[in-house]
Amino acid sequence: MILMKDITRDGDPVLRKEAAKVSFPLSEEDQKLADDMMEYLKVSQDPELCKKYGLRAGVGLAAPQVGVSKMMAAVLVPAEEGAKSPFTDVIINPVIISHSVQSGALTEGEGCLSVDKEVPGFVPRHDRITLRYQDTKGETHKVRLKNYPAIVCQHEIDHLHGILFYDHINKDNPYEVSDDTIMFE
């Protein structure tokens, strides 16, 4: 089971590397990695287990965050009172094939399991994306995501390209975003 001690922290070079594409069928090792990453998210979202194992709750975890430089990330955005659209899968070799001109950002800013300190500021991203990825069986999916799940996926895909969320924050004006940016929780 992945614990906080297994999470690579900012400063580790693996977080700044371009990850390698994953080939199919998945090796046993890659399948286990996929399972372990999704398990972390599930356990971390259970308040009791989260506390028991001393985890930080997460909705996404990318392979470089456990020291493996491969194009794989687990995403677990649960359905919340029907308001937010859920998205759950292990996304492998993900590519954003198109996106809205409209930007979107979280009113709370973003956090990351690999970044121990809070970095204040808005993180502008695409509000809507069309994402192509392979699942653990090698099947290709093309999904359209908007708002929160779209932001989570962009955050995770960034990890596969050596980018951290705070790279997107305007250094001079951390809370400045373009006028057409949709802000949401």
Ligand code: NI
């Ligand atoms: Ni992150």
